[in-house]
Amino acid sequence: MKHSSIIFTLFIFLICSNSFGQDFIKKHKSKKVSLASITDSIKIGYETDSAIVYFGKNEIEKTIKSVLGSGKLEPRWDYRTIDNLKNNLKFLKTIQNDMVVNHWQNQTDSIDIDLYDFAGFIDQWIFKDYLFDNKAEVWNKRDDKFERIVFYNFIEDRLGGEQCYYTFEDKTIFHRQIIALGE
DSSP: OHHHHHHHHHHHHHHHHHHTSGGGEEEEEEEEEEOOOOOOSSEEEEEOSSEEEEEEHHHHHHHHHHHHHSSOSOTTTSHHHHHHHHHHHHHHHHOOSOEEEEOGGGOOSSOOHHHHHHHHHIIIIIHHHHHHTTOEEEEETTTTEEESEEEEEEEEETTSOEEEEEEOTTOOEEEEEEEEOOO
């Protein structure tokens, strides 16, 4: 009886150790992203621990208007998304000068709800697409320079979770995003 419980415990341990080793990652893709300067007169910065990523205010406004006018959002089901987009558009229209918002995890104790919502909007709607479409600039805070090349890394695990992270050429991570949670 004692031997069977030890064998069972070892069997479970073996299964768990194999599940969460290197084989836990199902897919890992890396993509090199070349960056260009943005020409928008007003820049919106999104600050993380290692970088400030700049986007053009006018480009962001065009994106919001395009999504709202596309007819793809159903008012009965997507009313929260529509309201959030309208609020972010209204907030954008009040911006007259360059500004920087902090990554939502770096917000201080006294949170301005409009800035918090806007930072979440940039993280979810703008960040990846604008990097891939050459509509962003990335300032490396440690090296005190604009980067010309960054890397996008996508990971899918065996439980269905998906995440991505962005790195400088020296492999320093400057931003992470959780795309989907697994089981």
